[in-house]
Amino acid sequence: MKIAILLFERMAAQDAVGPYEVFRCVPGWELEFVGKRAGEVRCEGGLGLLVDRALDQVSEADAVVVPGGRGSDVLLDDEAVLAWLREIDATTKWTISVCTGALLLGAAGLLEGKRATSNWQALEELPKYGAEPVGGRWVEDGKTITAAGVTAGIDMALHLAGREAGREVAQAVQLGIEYDPDPPFDSGSPEKAPTAVVQAVAAASRANRA
C-alpha cells in the first residue's frame, strides 16, 4: 500500500508518528509525507518534521492519514487542504484520521452519515459534520477509520495492519515496536481519570482555545 500522511503546522507529532511507526514495519508498505508546501512544519511543542511533497504533487494513495492537534483548527476552513482531502479520498481504499484529524475529514464532507470518533474533547463537534460520535480506540465505517486522541493511532494502525496484511504480520509489527503498554497511571480516558484531572484538562483546553 502507498500511504500519504498529511503534515501541518502545530499538529501533534504522535498522531502521525504512531501510525507511521506501525505502517513502516509492514513489508511492502510505502509512506509519503504531504503538506501545503514542501519543507519543514513545526509540531505542537516545537519538533520540526519534513514535508516531502506538496498537496498538488500527490493525487492518489491507497490510504491517507490525517493527524490532529491544535493546528487542525486552522485548516477547518482551508479550502486547498479540504479539496485535497476530497480528491485523495476519491482514490483511497482507506481514509484515516487520528484525534482531531476527524474534524478535518468532517469539514471536507467525508464523515456525512458515518459513525466516527476523535479526541474525547472533540466528540461533540462530530455531529456538525453529519457524523455520529462513537467511543472506542478507533471506529471503522466503510473505508473510513477514525482513531481517538493522539496515542490511539497506534492501536488503530495495528488493526489496519492486521486487516490488510494478516494477523501474523500485525503481531510481528507489534512485537517489533514492543507495544506491550503498561502505563504507570490509569488515567487515559475521561471515564478512568480522577474527576479533578478531567476538569483541569478540560479547563486548560478551553483556555487554550480562547
Place this chain on the structure above:
Amino acid sequence: MKIAILLFERMAAQDAVGPYEVFRCVPGWELEFVGKRAGEVRCEGGLGLLVDRALDQVSEADAVVVPGGRGSDVLLDDEAVLAWLREIDATTKWTISVCTGALLLGAAGLLEGKRATSNWQALEELPKYGAEPVGGRWVEDGKTITAAGVTAGIDMALHLAGREAGREVAQAVQLGIEYDPDPPFDSGSPEKAPTAVVQAVAAASRANRA
C-alpha cells in the same frame, strides 16, 4: 526542566516522539533537538526530523533522551557522539534511553554497574557495557532511566513526569494524549507473542544486521 533529545540518521521516530509528546505537555518543560549537525535527519521508514542544534551548541541539560533504532549501531563507535553523551550526562539530573539507545549510553560508559533495559532483542548486549539486563517497560537506577523497545518510551515518560511534576500532572498528560492503550493483539513482548511470530521477528533482525 530543559530536555535535550538526540536525533540521528535511521533512528526510530517513535523512540523520540513518544517521550517528546509526554514531556511537551508538562507545564514549564522545554525540549530541544540535538544532533551531529543542524538540519534534517531521516528516520527508519523515511520520515525527516529536524535537528535544531549541533552537539557543540548544547553542553548542559536537566535531562537527555537517547532514542534507538537501526542507526544507533553506527554511533556505537562515533567518538564525537559518545563524548557528548558523557559531557551532557555530567550536567543532567536524568539520563534516559529508549530501545537500543541504551547501547549508546553503554558505549559511552554510562551504564557501568547499572541495572538497565533495552529492546528485547538487545538485552543480551548490555553486559558488554557492564550493565545488568532487567525486564520491564523501564528501569530506573540512580539518575539513569532506560526504557524497553520503541513504544516503552511513552510509559517511561509518564513515570518521569509523575516523579518530577507530581501524579496529577502526569495523569493530566496521560488524559491529554488519551493514552488508554487497547491493542487489537496481545503480541507486544516475546513472552506474549506466538512462538512463530517471535522467531520470524528475530530472523528478520538477524537478516537486517547481516
